[in-house]
Amino acid sequence: MKRNEKHDELYENQELELFEYQLTPEGLKLTWSDRTQAIFHPIWLRENSNHPDNRDPGTKLRITQAAFLPLDLTVKSVECDNHGNLQLDFSDGHRCQYHHNELRQCFQNPRPHDLGSDRRYWDNSFLEFDRYDYRKLCHDDDTLLTLLNTVAEFGFAFVHRIPVEMDAVEHFAKRVGPIRETNWGTVTDVHIIPNPYDLTMTALSLSPHVDNPYRLPGPGYIFMHCLKNDAVGGESTIVDGFAAALKLKEIDSVAFETLTTIQPNFRHTEDTAILEDTGPIIELSEKGEIKRIRYSNRTEQVPPLDVEQLSRYYYARQAFASIICSDEMTLKIKLTPGDGFVWDNYRILHGRTAFDPTTGERHMRHCYMDRDTVSSRHKVLLRQRGWL
Numbered sequence: 001m002k003r004n005e006k007h008d009e010l011y012e013n014q015e016l017e018l019f020e021y022q023l024t025p026e027g028l029k030l031t032w033s034d035r036t037q038a039i040f041h042p043i044w045l046r047e048n049s050n051h052p053d054n055r056d057p058g059t060k061l062r063i064t065q066a067a068f069l070p071l072d073l074t075v076k077s078v079e080c081d082n083h084g085n086l087q088l089d090f091s092d093g094h095r096c097q098y099h100h101n102e103l104r105q106c107f108q109n110p111r112p113h114d115l116g117s118d119r120r121y122w123d124n125s126f127l128e129f130d131r132y133d134y135r136k137l138c139h140d141d142d143t144l145l146t147l148l149n150t151v152a153e154f155g156f157a158f159v160h161r162i163p164v165e166m167d168a169v170e171h172f173a174k175r176v177g178p179i180r181e182t183n184w185g186t187v188t189d190v191h192i193i194p195n196p197y198d199l200t201m202t203a204l205s206l207s208p209h210v211d212n213p214y215r216l217p218g219p220g221y222i223f224m225h226c227l228k229n230d231a232v233g234g235e236s237t238i239v240d241g242f243a244a245a246l247k248l249k250e251i252d253s254v255a256f257e258t259l260t261t262i263q264p265n266f267r268h269t270e271d272t273a274i275l276e277d278t279g280p281i282i283e284l285s286e287k288g289e290i291k292r293i294r295y296s297n298r299t300e301q302v303p304p305l306d307v308e309q310l311s312r313y314y315y316a317r318q319a320f321a322s323i324i325c326s327d328e329m330t331l332k333i334k335l336t337p338g339d340g341f342v343w344d345n346y347r348i349l350h351g352r353t354a355f356d357p358t359t360g361e362r363h364m365r366h367c368y369m370d371r372d373t374v375s376s377r378h379k380v381l382l383r384q385r386g387w388l
């Protein structure tokens, strides 16, 4: 099975030698054989100590009050053995040990909070995506890890040979973790009903969108399963929202900046629920990387900002919508019974073409999962293989 590039990089780092270590007025300075240098603050080293005086060995939780460590704390001495273990003595009497690789990892690859991987962007030419066999996925953790790596890299993974049974999507999702329950329950049917409370329950086409940006937190991942799809039309569409945002940035950086700063509201109301949240259409991380897409024409409620701001916003939104609705960016797939998808609802926009209900039936079922559930499962699988 494949290991993603980030973990290869980490693995390679474990081959590095520690070239030099020294105590400086700022803290512990390490230099590795590739000449990379880092200085570690004494309090950082002290509060992250794995010694049982600092961290409960069973729960791995900190038991000292890090906030009350002396602000003038210093590392009094450091020694390194032949295996690269650094023994530290602190001015408050604490002793602990780190391996230099451990410190290098903390410095170079801080643990991601979310599903971590190097992303690969795609457009409608991406037809050779992997197809995972559900039966193998059910019993083989290596296959599950590869599927989660694929979701991390491309934002989605395609699964086939799922049993054509009503509760199959639940089993599919629970292979990863607990399902997110909402006011609609755990699993939602997407098919025509007499009094629809959502456009998904009609035969109309659905333009690219993310699901439920009015929830807090918004659904992190979506699991979908096709039970029937023999009507004319009804193709599923998906778009890489991050690729679309990068394209907008390349074409019109002002429009990109506008969509990262102006924050529309998103709202959904029904008899028993009033759901609202706010956020930019393109959300960036503290590092300036694209973190999340919120594009939901049906539920967006733009506040009455001043005319200049709104003109700028409407121009930018139209520029982005033109990209995400273009054939060039859209993958169209006609699902057949037993097919399924899992996708990142913060990255992938989805939709469908209209279908003719007089020619057949279309019935999908889907459910949501929180982001921490998916990233936790991914990390545990990596840890079990010694890659985390």
Ligand SMILES: [Fe+2]
Residues within 6 Å of the ligand: 209, 210, 211, 350
């Ligand atoms: Fe949707």
